[in-house]
Amino acid sequence: MSKINEMRIDFMALPENEAFARVAVGAFMLPLNPTLEEMEDVKTAVSEAVTNAIIHGYENKGGMIRLSAELDEGGVIKMEIIDCGVGIEDVERAREPLYTSLPEMERSGMGFTVMESFMDSVTVLSRPGHGTTVRMEKKLGA
Amino acid sequence: MKHTIKGDTITVYLSGELDHHSAESVRQELEGLISSPRVKNLVLDLSRLSFMDSSGIGVVLGRYKTLAKRGGTVAVREPTAHVNRIFSMSGLYQIVEKL
Ligand SMILES: Nc1ncnc2c1ncn2[C@@H]1O[C@H](COP(=O)(O)OP(=O)(O)OP(=O)(O)O)[C@@H](O)[C@H]1O
Numbered sequence: 001m002s003k004i005n006e007m008r009i010d011f012m013a014l015p016e017n018e019a020f021a022r023v024a025v026g027a028f029m030l031p032l033n034p035t036l037e038e039m040e041d042v043k044t045a046v047s048e049a050v051t052n053a054i055i056h057g058y059e060n061k062g063g064m065i066r067l068s069a070e071l072d073e074g075g076v077i078k079m080e081i082i083d084c085g086v087g088i089e090d091v092e093r094a095r096e097p098l099y100t101s102l103p104e105m106e107r108s109g110m111g112f113t114v115m116e117s118f119m120d121s122v123t124v125l126s127r128p129g130h131g132t133t134v135r136m137e138k139k140l141g142a
Numbered sequence: 143m144k145h146t147i148k149g150d151t152i153t154v155y156l157s158g159e160l161d162h163h164s165a166e167s168v169r170q171e172l173e174g175l176i177s178s179p180r181v182k183n184l185v186l187d188l189s190r191l192s193f194m195d196s197s198g199i200g201v202v203l204g205r206y207k208t209l210a211k212r213g214g215t216v217a218v219r220e221p222t223a224h225v226n227r228i229f230s231m232s233g234l235y236q237i238v239e240k241l
């Protein structure tokens with residue numbers, strides 16, 4: 001499948017950039033003529049991954065987040081959200097519905113579950129002490 | 143935050159986007175509004191809430207916990223299709239009624 005567009009943005013791990021990341025991805029995917037629902041699915045998944053990078057990856061202490069995205073012929077959007085934060089010891093456990101390492105912060109542990117239900121595939125690559133990459137893909141018009 | 147009180151039920155109108163960025167202030171405002179012991183039930187009018195992610199699930203669950211201790215309830219009305227999907231998916235409708 002050939003690539004029709006690609007982008008990459010680096011931004012600070014600040015809560016106000018959660019909305020920025022959603023808007024950026026929403027605008028970038030417009031050429032694929034997404035339905036409103038597809039647009040919301042992708043924006044929500046990005047919001048989850050960026051929020052996780054800010055509060056878990058960088059533990060609210062700041063750092064840089066990279067968001068990259070690619071549109072492929074055939075209506076596929078691929079995205080990566082990358083942080084160089086603390087990383088995840090046990091990815092399998094982290095992905096379980098309701099698992100959260102911050103229950104006292106009113107987290108519900110549903111972030112990965114939201115990403116998985118709104119995207120076709122979610123891959124998590126993480127190295128403790130080095131950071132986390134969340135790779136997601138969705139075919140529009142499916 | 144726009145709200146109306148009728149008997150022991152407070153209806154609060156949420157608007158805009160409920161993400162991690164806005165969650166802290168929404169949480170504090172809601173806690174303030176339900177802090178009065180004469181409020182038992184919270185109804186969230188979601189008709190103007192355009193976006194919500196898992197941070198919003200935490201905010202709703204937290205208020206449910208506050209009110210459940212008092213024998214109260216949390217209910218929602220008129221969620222947009224998107225917000226409705228987040229509620230269904232997360233199982234929130236098992237404890238929060240949709241009016
Ligand atoms: N980028 C990351 N860096 C380090 N740890 C992470 C990262 N993303 C997720 N985690 C870990 O995985 C757990 C589960 O993440 P998930 O998004 O499902 O839930 P949550 O963020 O804890 O709660 P919610 O998303 O419902 O507010 C987190 O509690 C955290 O321990």
Ligand SMILES: [Mg+2]
Binds near residue numbers: 048051110
């Ligand atoms: Mg999360």
